[in-house]
Each structure stands twice: as structure tokens, then as C-alpha cells.
Amino acid sequence: MARDLENDEIQRCREQNIEYVPFRYDNGDTRNQLLARAKHVLVKHFSKWTESQRVRAEIIFKHYPDLKSVYELAIELTNIYNKHYDKDVARGKLALWYNKIENMQYGCFRTVTNTMQNYYETILNYFVNRETNAFAESFNAKIKAFRAQFRGVRDIPFFIFRLSKLTA
Secondary structure: HHHHHHHHHHHHHHHHOOOOOOOOOOOEHHHHHHHHHHHHHOOOHHHOHHHHHHHHHHHHHOOHHHHHHHHHHHHHHHHHHHHHOOHHHHHHHHHHHHHHHHHHHHHHEEEHHHHHHHHHHHHHHHOOOOOOOOHHHHHHHHHHHHHHHOOOOOOOOHHHHHHHHOOO
16 A cells, blocks of 8 residues: 555656655655564564664554554463463453454454464463473474485384484
8 A cells, every 4th residue: 555655656746747755754764664664563562662663663553553453452462372371361361352353353363363263272271381382393393304314214113213312
């Protein structure tokens, strides 16, 4: 949308035979610069913003209120995972968050909502001991890499021996 607006302005200036001067926000960013630099702001928690990122966020949220509401929802989900909730409390918090997402009907959260629907109980298990299956996934990736490197292994005991040395 910002690129289209800028292209329209450039075209209008060409037709009127005047020099194009891009619109700049209070911090000196053009529309495209603001949105390109917004990526770094929007993936960080607001508590970790630098002063220039805070100013950029204020401008972004002022001109793009939808981004503000989506950012707040993302931060709310992050806060649910960062606080040490009991599994039952987390279930309620996640259900309330999920309801907000459904009411807003933003397409950007569709993947998240589908994942939550399919793996709700598994996701809630994170709140039991705050453990993930990252170790198992990493170990599985090592096994697959090892198998790919040594295709056609015939000596199974030696394969198991080498595999045990890989994980040590």
C-alpha cells in the first residue's frame, strides 16, 4: 500500500513535471523506510526497544492501527508463555487469547490458530514442567544426518556404537 502510494506520487510528479520529494515522518523516515525498519521493531518486546525504535513504533501505530492491535496480541501471547502459569491457568489464558484472535478475524494468525486447534493439549503440556521437545527434535536431526552420511550400513552394532559417540 505504501509502495503504491509512493509510485502514484512519483507518477503525478512526472506528469506535472516537478521534482518528487518523498513524504517523511517526524523521525526522517520515508514510508518505505518506516515499514522496512518496522520489522525489527515489531518482532521485539516493547521493553527491549531502543529510543529510536520506540519513536518509530509510535509513528507506525499512529498511522497503521491494525499493526498495533496485532502487535499487542502477539505480545500478549508471549507474556502468557513467559509467566510461570499452572497448566489450568494457562488453559484459561490461552482460551481467552484465542477468542480475541477469532473475534478479530485477522488472516495473519490463521496458522497459529490452526496449530492451537490441532495441538492444544500438547501445547498446554509446556506449562507442566516448561519443557519442549527441542532435545528430541535435535537428536532426531542428528540421527537423520548421520544416516544420510552412512547410507547402507550393514554392521548394526557398529552403527549404534558410532551413533552413541555422536551424541556424547
